[in-house]
Amino acid sequence: MTEKPLTVKIPIVMTIAGSDSGGGAGIAADLKTFAALGVHGTCAITSITAQNTTGVLEAFDLTPAAVASQIEAVCADMDVKWAKTGMLASSEIVREVAKDVRKHGLSLVIDPVMAAEAGGDLLRKEAISVLIEELLPFCKVITPNASEAGVLAGIEVKTPKDAKIAARKIAGLGVETVIVTGGHLDATDLLYEAVSDTFTRIPGTFVKGGTHGSGCTYSAAMTAFLACGKSMEVAARESKKFVVEAILKSLPAGRGVNPVNPLGATLEKKERYLVLRNLKDAVLLIEESPDFSKLIPEVGCNIGMAIPGAKSYEEVAAVEGRIVKYRIRAVPVGCVEFGASKHVSSIILSALRQNPEIRAAINVKYSEKVLAACREMKLGISSFDRAEEPENASTMDWGTAEAIKKYGSVPKVIYDRGGTGKEPMIRLLGTNAIEVAKLAVELAEKLQ
Numbered sequence: 001m002t003e004k005p006l007t008v009k010i011p012i013v014m015t016i017a018g019s020d021s022g023g024g025a026g027i028a029a030d031l032k033t034f035a036a037l038g039v040h041g042t043c044a045i046t047s048i049t050a051q052n053t054t055g056v057l058e059a060f061d062l063t064p065a066a067v068a069s070q071i072e073a074v075c076a077d078m079d080v081k082w083a084k085t086g087m088l089a090s091s092e093i094v095r096e097v098a099k100d101v102r103k104h105g106l107s108l109v110i111d112p113v114m115a116a117e118a119g120g121d122l123l124r125k126e127a128i129s130v131l132i133e134e135l136l137p138f139c140k141v142i143t144p145n146a147s148e149a150g151v152l153a154g155i156e157v158k159t160p161k162d163a164k165i166a167a168r169k170i171a172g173l174g175v176e177t178v179i180v181t182g183g184h185l186d187a188t189d190l191l192y193e194a195v196s197d198t199f200t201r202i203p204g205t206f207v208k209g210g211t212h213g214s215g216c217t218y219s220a221a222m223t224a225f226l227a228c229g230k231s232m233e234v235a236a237r238e239s240k241k242f243v244v245e246a247i248l249k250s251l252p253a254g255r256g257v258n259p260v261n262p263l264g265a266t267l268e269k270k271e272r273y274l275v276l277r278n279l280k281d282a283v284l285l286i287e288e289s290p291d292f293s294k295l296i297p298e299v300g301c302n303i304g305m306a307i308p309g310a311k312s313y314e315e316v317a318a319v320e321g322r323i324v325k326y327r328i329r330a331v332p333v334g335c336v337e338f339g340a341s342k343h344v345s346s347i348i349l350s351a352l353r354q355n356p357e358i359r360a361a362i363n364v365k366y367s368e369k370v371l372a373a374c375r376e377m378k379l380g381i382s383s384f385d386r387a388e389e390p391e392n393a394s395t396m397d398w399g400t401a402e403a404i405k406k407y408g409s410v411p412k413v414i415y416d417r418g419g420t421g422k423e424p425m426i427r428l429l430g431t432n433a434i435e436v437a438k439l440a441v442e443l444a445e446k447l448q
């Protein structure tokens with residue numbers, strides 16, 4: 001019997017929504033979210049909006065036939081099981097989408113987008129009743145925000161208690177699951193499941209960051225998690241977690257409401273991996289050097305590297321327990337890990353604030369001979385004097401900034417001659433750990 005080759009299937013999902021030329025909401029947010037969550041995203045565009053972070057300037061709706069053609073092209077070829085809707089623009093498009101969803105047997109998440117956060121209608125008023133009558137009964141879950149829930153339920157939604165009443169009313173329109181999102185209430189989402197008549201609070205607190213596209217990102221995440229087989233409650237909890245990270249990772253993009261960044265957390269994980277790999281190779285260079293142990297100070301040595309834009313010591317990796325001298329060799333005590341050294345991370349964070357490209361540092365033994373070797377290698381050198389340190393300052397933070405100020409930019413070498421009970425020290429700085437490790441090994445060889 002011939003064995004079938006093993007293939008890993010990726011869930012295929014679809015967004016039926018508008019395009020936002022500013023790249024923050026609509027299909028841009030949806031496709032980024034799908035990519036971040038490891039599903040294959042396809043799309044059918046309903047309307048092309050001329051939009052930025054300050055609002056919608058114009059919208060050019062596609063014909064229902066153009067929307068239908070996109071859905072047909074994808075579904076005729078690919079096994080799409082879950083889809084979401086965002087901006088549907090007009091009654092005609094709502095009607096067409098309802099027909100296509102039934103034709104292709106799609107399990108549907110509806111984000112009943114009505115207006116842009118920064119201003120601008122995205123669904124004509126007369127289309128609301130068509131949405132309620134013709135599309136709602138065919139969806140698995142709907143994710144209105146407070147004001148959308150209010151419109152659908154015909155009541156004002158200003159409190160979590162109103163959200164409960166609205167959720168039951170919306171379920172009464174023929175929807176199995178209603179999630180009233182709390183971005184404009186108390187940052188807590190309310191999940192209502194009609195079959196069991198149960199409410200589940202998905203708690204949250206307000207975080208700071210851009211929220212343009214948060215509703216699109218949330219409903220796209222729901223679609224992806226459900227397509228991956230998660231239960232409604234797990235999908236709601238995971239989607240909330242995902243959207244909060246996307247808000248926290250948002251970056252300034254325009255003058256209005258900044259867009260969420262659904263790929264921010266994924267990119268940070270990638271950067272963390274690259275830093276650990278670079279640092280591991282750097283430590284290997286040090287371990288393999290026959291001369292490096294001569295540069296290890298009494299307190300031990302450490303080498304660290306930060307992810308781009310690091311702000312805290314948890315974003316800087318270093319060697320757990322430092323690198324020590326054992327007989328004639330340099331030996332790392334533990335593994336490379338984030339948050340392993342407050343000392344070396346203070347140096348790096350202080351340098352990085354002056355020049356974001358400088359992300360690595362190593363501390364080595366001070367001696368006139370080592371300093372002379374640095375001069376011979378024509379490295380830029382600066383220093384600080386511990387006696388001048390202001391009270392309550394963190395030495396490494398202050399000392400590094402002081403040496404940089406004196407030099408006019410970040411030098412390759414920063415030293416201090418120590419103080420009472422404080423060993424003098426030399427630090428080498430650079431763009432990455434391998435670069436500073438190579439510099440340190442070369443310096444050690446020069447001492448021969």
Ligand SMILES: Nc1ncnc2c1ncn2[C@@H]1O[C@H](COP(=O)(O)OP(=O)(O)OP(=O)(O)O)[C@@H](O)[C@H]1O
Binds near residue numbers: 025208214240
């Ligand atoms: N500042 C915030 N802090 C924490 N969570 C938030 C914040 N803003 C929105 N959320 C979360 O984002 C998701 C989308 O909620 P929201 O109620 O803002 O939808 P929306 O109004 O449709 O979004 P949009 O801003 O795209 O119109 C929900 O999970 C909500 O709890």
Ligand SMILES: Cc1ncc(COP(=O)(O)O)c(N)n1
Binds near residue numbers: 049051087212215
């Ligand atoms: C094309 C499109 N779809 C959806 C939204 C809603 O997102 P937000 O309320 O965050 O502006 C939008 N602004 N544009």
